[in-house]
Amino acid sequence: MERLASPASGFDIGTDPLPGDELHRLHAELRARGALVPVPFYGMTALLVSRFDDVREAFRDDASLPGGPTYQQTVEKIVGRTFISMDDREHHLYRKLAMPAFQSGAIARFNEGELVALVHELLDRFAPRGTGDLVEELTGVLPYYAITRKLGIPRARDEDMRHWADQLLNPRDPEGAATAAREFTDILGPILAARRAEPREDLLSALAHAVIDGERLSDEDVLSHVRLLFAVGATTTSHAMGNLLSTLLEHPELLERARREPGLRPALVHELLRFEPPVANLPRLSSRPLRVAGEEVPPGTLLLFGLASANRDPAVFADADRYDPDRPAQDVLTFGFGVKYCPGAHLARRELLTALDAVLERLPGLRLPDAAGAAPEGGTLRHPRALHAAWDV
Numbered sequence: 001m002e003r004l005a006s007p008a009s010g011f012d013i014g015t016d017p018l019p020g021d022e023l024h025r026l027h028a029e030l031r032a033r034g035a036l037v038p039v040p041f042y043g044m045t046a047l048l049v050s051r052f053d054d055v056r057e058a059f060r061d062d063a064s065l066p067g068g069p070t071y072q073q074t075v076e077k078i079v080g081r082t083f084i085s086m087d088d089r090e091h092h093l094y095r096k097l098a099m100p101a102f103q104s105g106a107i108a109r110f111n112e113g114e115l116v117a118l119v120h121e122l123l124d125r126f127a128p129r130g131t132g133d134l135v136e137e138l139t140g141v142l143p144y145y146a147i148t149r150k151l152g153i154p155r156a157r158d159e160d161m162r163h164w165a166d167q168l169l170n171p172r173d174p175e176g177a178a179t180a181a182r183e184f185t186d187i188l189g190p191i192l193a194a195r196r197a198e199p200r201e202d203l204l205s206a207l208a209h210a211v212i213d214g215e216r217l218s219d220e221d222v223l224s225h226v227r228l229l230f231a232v233g234a235t236t237t238s239h240a241m242g243n244l245l246s247t248l249l250e251h252p253e254l255l256e257r258a259r260r261e262p263g264l265r266p267a268l269v270h271e272l273l274r275f276e277p278p279v280a281n282l283p284r285l286s287s288r289p290l291r292v293a294g295e296e297v298p299p300g301t302l303l304l305f306g307l308a309s310a311n312r313d314p315a316v317f318a319d320a321d322r323y324d325p326d327r328p329a330q331d332v333l334t335f336g337f338g339v340k341y342c343p344g345a346h347l348a349r350r351e352l353l354t355a356l357d358a359v360l361e362r363l364p365g366l367r368l369p370d371a372a373g374a375a376p377e378g379g380t381l382r383h384p385r386a387l388h389a390a391w392d393v
């Protein structure tokens with residue numbers, strides 16, 4: 001394939017920071033260049049699917065572009081075998097076990113029963129100070145607390161939880177990943193035994209007592225799924241929450257409107273997920289010859305589903321580079337599409353909204369006197385490094 005021999009150059013989507021508008025300008029250039037563009041990705045060449053309709057079609061073709069083989073080479077090596085690296089019937093059976101915990105009714109009850117209290121507990125710690133790094137104090141903590149509660153496992157020290165989750169998703173440091181998996185699993189073993197004996201109303205208990213084809217899940221099956229849900233559930237939502245606060249702090253007029261108009265807040269969250277999705281580009285391996293955007297793609301090709309690019313495709317979104325909560329609500333590709341559509345989407349949206357409500361209530365006059373590290377960065381997982389904010393006390 002001739003195009004594969006000449007990737008766009010001067011950047012690497014996997015390793016460059018691409019802060020703020022840099023990623024979006026690059027995506028715009030690549031979209032203009034074509035619907036399927038070879039790009040450098042961690043020193044390899046991947047084919048970027050740059051436009052909305054093509055990304056959605058690519059998700060839909062899960063026979064040619066199944067998620068399983070990609071995740072077998074990454075996530076599975078660290079967390080173990082889980083439904084993210086499975087396809088077809090096996091994927092369906094395992095995924096079905098986790099889904100009830102993440103449906104909208106269960107998430108609404110979780111919000112009222114636990115999440116609102118959790119976010120206020122965090123704000124109690126730092127709101128009286130009048131200044132603080134909102135990544136360190138809030139966005140890098142709340143989603144970790146939330147997912148541990150949902151799973152029914154004890155929370156560890158904030159920095160340990162963050163470290164484990166990051167390492168569990170880091171196939172480039174196999175030793176660090178193995179250590180994180182071991183340390184995290186050490187705290188899970190005794191709890192699993194206790195929940196096998198006496199189930200509670202949590203996901204760990206549900207998995208411990210789940211049956212597939214007449215057999216109970218093994219300890220390893222349960223522990224692998226807990227490792228998966230903890231790591232992906234916490235990091236992605238943490239990044240999205242950082243992107244939300246970063247974007248609002250950059251748009252003080254919208255922050256002010258959010259304060260005055262609670263009814264606008266769900267649209268601010270939805271629009272943020274379009275505008276600055278935390279999973280900006282998603283790798284996928286082709287398993288057989290197929291056509292993407294009208295081009296032939298051989299088996300074994302590494303594709304990148306350009307989620308952030310699709311969400312700003314001018315053919316679908318008018319004035320796409322503008323953060324505008326008043327635009328008509330449209331579907332976005334932030335949580336994927338099709339059989340692997342994110343099971344945590346309700347939980348993630350709820351966490352963002354609950355955090356926003358609490359921030360507006362507890363941090364009046366919120367502003368960003370020091371913007372260092374505040375722009376979302378990263379070409380795959382994307383988030384601010386710090387949000388050095390101040391507010392009135």
Ligand code: HEM
Pocket residue numbers: 067083084085095102228229232233234236237240277278279282333334335336337339340341342343344345347348349
């Ligand atoms: C804003 C936050 C989140 C974003 C942007 C996000 C994004 C995504 C995307 C794009 C996919 C599709 C992956 C693919 O097709 O290869 C996905 C799948 C997945 N997400 Fe999320 N996610 C978020 C939050 C969560 C949460 C809170 C959980 C916790 C349960 C979670 C668990 C998963 C799992 C287990 C899958 C694999 C689904 C499957 O294989 O069937 N995610 N997510």
